[in-house]
Amino acid sequence: MEALGSKGSIIIMWDKRSWKGEMVESGNQMITCKLSGINTAVYASCDRNERSELWEELGTMKSFCEEPWVVCGDFNTTRFPSEKTNHTKLSGAMKDFSRCINELELLDPPLFGGSYTWRGGSNHRNASRIDKFMHSFPWDELFNQIRESSLPSLGSDHNPILLSCGDEVFNRSYFKFEKWWLNVEGFKSKVQDWWNSFNVTGRADFKLTTKLSLLKVKLKEWSKENKGNWRARKDQLLEQIGS
Incomplete structure (x- = not known):
């Protein structure tokens, strides 16, 4: 499945042994699909005002989403200065993005395998983590192990990212305090x-x-x-x- 944007694309692939759903397209910015829940692929604009419209659209989508939810893609912005080279201050765009994530009640898991997902400029001096997987709490309860990893780049300025969810949990054990x-x-x-x-x-x-x-x-x-x-x-x- 591919969500097209004005300057690139997002490709999402699921293990065919687990695929049980169907793809539903919503414009040329996002794609949602069912897989024991809802997945939303995002290709965000580089313009802050246009991204604000996208954050509102995601909020509207959440109000109709009663199943476990994963949001992923190229958000073209970061949450924290540490996610971007040569950046020490929390910008307004970062605050907007974090506010959106908090309002959507999504978890932003840590990235293994590298600190950044995009590199550009002379000798790739500029780097940032603008590609993410984020998921709702029910998704965390659906699978027994969730891990987001950065993969080697193959001819692109973006590193592919992988969300591994382990085995689906049908009889999840309760947390026990020893x-x-x-x-x-x-x-x-x-x-x-x-x-x-x-x-x-x-x-x-x-x-x-x-x-x-x-x-x-x-x-x-x-x-x-x-x-x-x-x-x-x-x-x-x-x-x-x-x-």
């Missing part, structure tokens, strides 16, 4: 540090839900890293009691 975590020295302060490090803006309920989701990921990673040490300590104590 009691032994509380007995690990420094655990509570670590949770506090994680919580304070999450920079999330938007409505209060959206901020809380997003930060809880991010905290859940951190806890799972930390638990996996420390479980072996805790089990070894447990076995050591049992051995002392039995001797």
Whole structure:
């Protein structure tokens, strides 16, 4: 599937073993398609005013979207100065984009495999992350592993990006808080540090839900890293009691 723009195109490919839906075209800027949810492909204008119209159109689309939602493509703008070389200030266009994402209640996952998706100028000195996959919370619940990766560029000034979603989850297990975590020295302060490090803006309920989701990921990673040490300590104590 290809969404055409005035100066380029976006190509979206799904694993044919998983494709179950149909393509629906909406103008020459976006394409939506069904795949256990809704996917919207975007090719945004370089003009800030025209992008503002696109952000409004996406907001209208969200009001009709009751299924898990993924928005992807070339947005022709970045969210933060760190996503663009030689840029240190938060611009109005960046604020517009972040405000749109927060209002749409989309998650912007980190990019693996590189910091930027576009390069241009003399010797490719200019670079930015203007290509993204973003998804709604229900999409996060639909799949057990979501990862956005940058792939090698093949004759283009853009790097292809890949959204890997792992296996579809039909019997998703509940998140479990382990009691032994509380007995690990420094655990509570670590949770506090994680919580304070999450920079999330938007409505209060959206901020809380997003930060809880991010905290859940951190806890799972930390638990996996420390479980072996805790089990070894447990076995050591049992051995002392039995001797």
